[in-house]
Amino acid sequence: xxxxxxxxxxxxxxxxxxxxxxxxxxxxxxxxxxxxxxxxxxxxxxxxxxxxxxxxxxxxxxxxxxxxxxxxxxxxxxxxxxxxxxxxxxxxxxxxxxxxxxxxxxxxxxxxxxxxxxxxxxxxxxxxxxxxxxxxxxxxxxxxxxxxxxxxxxxxxxxxxxxxxxxxxxxxxxxxxxxxxxxxxxxxxxxxxxxxxxxxxxxxxxxxxxxxxxxxxxxxxxxxxxxxxxxxxxxxxxxxxxxxxxxxxxxxxxxxxxxxxxxxxxxxxxxxxxxxxxxxxxxxxxxxxxxxxxxxxxxxxxxxxxxxxxxxxxxxxxxxxxxxxxxxxxxxxxxxxxxxxxxxxxxxxxxxx
Numbered sequence: 239x240x241x242x243x244x245x246x247x248x249x250x251x252x253x254x255x256x257x258x259x260x261x262x263x264x265x266x267x268x269x270x271x272x273x274x275x276x277x278x279x280x281x282x283x284x285x286x287x288x289x290x291x292x293x294x295x296x297x298x299x300x301x302x303x304x305x306x307x308x309x310x311x312x313x314x315x316x317x318x319x320x321x322x323x324x325x326x327x328x329x330x331x332x333x334x335x336x337x338x339x340x341x342x343x344x345x346x347x348x349x350x351x352x353x354x355x356x357x358x359x360x361x362x363x364x365x366x367x368x369x370x371x372x373x374x375x376x377x378x379x380x381x382x383x384x385x386x387x388x389x390x391x392x393x394x395x396x397x398x399x400x401x402x403x404x405x406x407x408x409x410x411x412x413x414x415x416x417x418x419x420x421x422x423x424x425x426x427x428x429x430x431x432x433x434x435x436x437x438x439x440x441x442x443x444x445x446x447x448x449x450x451x452x453x454x455x456x457x458x459x460x461x462x463x464x465x466x467x468x469x470x471x472x473x474x475x476x477x478x479x480x481x482x483x484x485x486x487x488x489x490x491x492x493x494x495x496x497x498x499x500x501x502x503x504x505x506x507x508x509x510x511x512x513x514x515x516x517x518x519x520x521x522x523x524x525x526x527x528x529x530x531x532x533x534x535x536x537x538x539x540x541x542x543x544x545x546x547x548x549x550x551x552x553x554x555x556x557x558x559x560x561x562x563x564x565x566x567x568x569x570x571x572x573x574x575x576x577x578x579x580x581x582x583x584x585x586x587x588x589x590x591x
Contacts (some may be wrong), residue, residue: 246453269433279427280378284310284364286443295335295458295572297313304335308440309383312361313338320384324362327394328371330521330569331363335456336567340572345579357590364413366397369501371412376508386513390590393505396521397568399498400531441531448520458565470525475555489533498535506548518543519582524564538591551585553578
């Protein structure tokens with residue numbers, strides 16, 4: 239009896255050893271351990287995501303899956319060779335709080351189709367990113383995508399810079415490019431390099447669907463009604479220019495302006511370094527907690543663009559906005575995103591031509 243147990247134990251041990259050796263060999267030959275284009279510990283929170291949402295707007299419920307593909311862009315899988323234009327920004331670019339087709343990027347792409355133009359903008363927005371996060375993208379995201387050669391990069395910037403630009407956290411925490419927890423970052427690195435882990439995530443991304451009960455719910459109508467009750471309304475650029483003393487603001491907030499414009503120059507150079515052309519767009523908001531700072535950054539960006547001969551669109555000054563363009567104080571409703579796309583499309587088309 240003892241001899242049989244020993245033989246069985248030995249057989250199990252040999253099989254386990256063979257199994258682990260096989261796994262190691264497969265990982266070494268087919269994994270991404272030495273691949274220069276592997277994401278490593280970066281972009282873990284922004285790759286292969288499928289999150290069910292329900293958004294209510296104008297008494298209509300929109301049920302959809304918020305997708306980020308294996309390259310970390312919003313939307314379905316895409317061949318990097320086919321990426322010619324990307325739009326970089328924070329949550330106001332990402333717009334996970336509405337279906338993709340109702341976002342600014344979605345509306346712009348619909349306009350390309352209507353004009354029978356073979357252009358498509360790929361959404362590269364990351365929630366919480368300011369310009370310093372956008373700079374980090376070039377090192378920790380874009381350079382890890384093989385055959386990534388966009389012709390244009392659109393930067394939709396301002397809102398997050400007014401809040402986060404001078405914050406003490408690191409560039410990698412700006413948009414959560416890398417998990418700050420050392421253990422979790424180490425595990426993220428292993429998972430992204432493992433062929434088995436990556437295949438499992440891709441299969442799960444393609445086929446797995448969460449139950450309806452797990453949908454994340456946002457009610458735009460409720461939030462807009464709350465704005466009305468709190469007398470929160472949109473101030474036009476002209477009204478802000480009367481309310482805010484531009485000279486005093488420029489002097490008191492010169493540190494953030496200098497940092498912001500320095501980052502704009504860095505983004506310009508980084509974009510040129512990959513043989514793409516940058517386009518900068520500033521951002522309006524219904525009500526911003528740092529409204530004076532945002533107003534100054536929007537003004538400073540356009541003045542800087544004129545001085546440097548950069549391609550820029552002054553959305554903050556020229557958008558004829560209404561209160562219902564935003565469901566909260568920063569993020570746009572479907573009608574707001576459509577209005578923004580309508581405004582910038584003709585100017586964007588001139589730059590793209």
